[in-house]
Amino acid sequence: MAPRILVADDDRAIREAVARALELEGYEVETVPDGAAALDAVMRRAPDLLVLDVMMPSVDGLSVCRTMRRHGDRTPILILTARTEVSDRVSGLDAGADDYLPKPFALDELLARTRALLRRATAELPTGEARITAFDVVVDELARKAWRGDRELELTKTEFDLLAYLARNAGIVCTHHAIYEAIWEYDFGPDSKALAVYIGYLRRKTEQAGEDRLIQTVRGVGYSLRPA
Numbered sequence: 001m002a003p004r005i006l007v008a009d010d011d012r013a014i015r016e017a018v019a020r021a022l023e024l025e026g027y028e029v030e031t032v033p034d035g036a037a038a039l040d041a042v043m044r045r046a047p048d049l050l051v052l053d054v055m056m057p058s059v060d061g062l063s064v065c066r067t068m069r070r071h072g073d074r075t076p077i078l079i080l081t082a083r084t085e086v087s088d089r090v091s092g093l094d095a096g097a098d099d100y101l102p103k104p105f106a107l108d109e110l111l112a113r114t115r116a117l118l119r120r121a122t123a124e125l126p127t128g129e130a131r132i133t134a135f136d137v138v139v140d141e142l143a144r145k146a147w148r149g150d151r152e153l154e155l156t157k158t159e160f161d162l163l164a165y166l167a168r169n170a171g172i173v174c175t176h177h178a179i180y181e182a183i184w185e186y187d188f189g190p191d192s193k194a195l196a197v198y199i200g201y202l203r204r205k206t207e208q209a210g211e212d213r214l215i216q217t218v219r220g221v222g223y224s225l226r227p228a
Contacts, residue, residue, distance in 0.1 A: 003118050004028040008038035009053035021107045035059030039067060046075060049117055054081040062095040069096035074157040076117040093197050098158050116185040134170035134225055139163060148206050162198050166225035175222040199223055
C-alpha cells in the first residue's frame with residue numbers, strides 16, 4: 001500500500017503543486033487548507049507523513065506540531081516555511097518537526113526529503129539484541145523506549161533515534177557529518193543548528209538535577225556519549 005501523505009498549506013497553488021508531485025511519485029495524498037483541518041485529518045486517519053506550512057490561518061503549523069507531539073503522535077513532520085532566519089527554522093524543530101524546507105523550494109528536494117523521512121519511519125526493526133546499554137542509559141530499539149537509571153525518558157522520534165545512535169557508539173566521538181547522515185540521511189551543512197538543537201533537547205531530558213552530563217561536546221568535531 002502506498003504511503004499516505006497529508007499536505008497542509010493555505011496557499012492553494014502550493015498545496016496543489018505539492019499534491020500533484022507526490023501523487024506522480026505514487027503516494028496517496030490528502031490536502032487541507034489550515035492547521036485546524038490538519039489536526040482533524042490526523043485524528044480521523046493518521047498519515048504516514050505530514051507536510052506542514054508554518055504560516056496558516058486558524059491554527060498555525062507550529063501549534064499543530066506541538067499539539068501532535070504533546071499527545072504522543074510521532075508522525076514524521078516536514079515543515080515548509082517562508083521564513084529564512086535560522087531562529088525561525090529552529091523554532092520548527094523545537095516544536096517537534098523532523099525536518100524543514102524553506103520556501104521557495106525545488107520539488108525534487110521536497111521529494112528527496114519525503115523519501116528520507118519515510119525511510120526512517122518505516123525502517124525494519126533491528127534483529128537480534130535490540131537493547132543497548134551505555135553507562136546508565138538503556139535504549140530498547142524494539143519497544144522504542146529509553147531510560148536513564150530507573151527513569152524512563154519521554155523522547156520524540158528524532159530524539160530517540162539520536163540517543164540510540166550515540167548509545168550504539170558510546171565512548172566514540174561521532175562527527176557532525178556522521179550524525180546527520182545517520183539520523184537525517186543528509187548533511188544540513190556547517191551553518192545548520194538542527195543538530196545542536198536536538199543535542200540540547202537530549203541534555204535537558206537525560207540530565208536532570210543531580211545527574212552528571214552524559215553527552216559531551218567535542219568542539220569542531222561532534223559529540224560523544226560518555227561520562228564527564
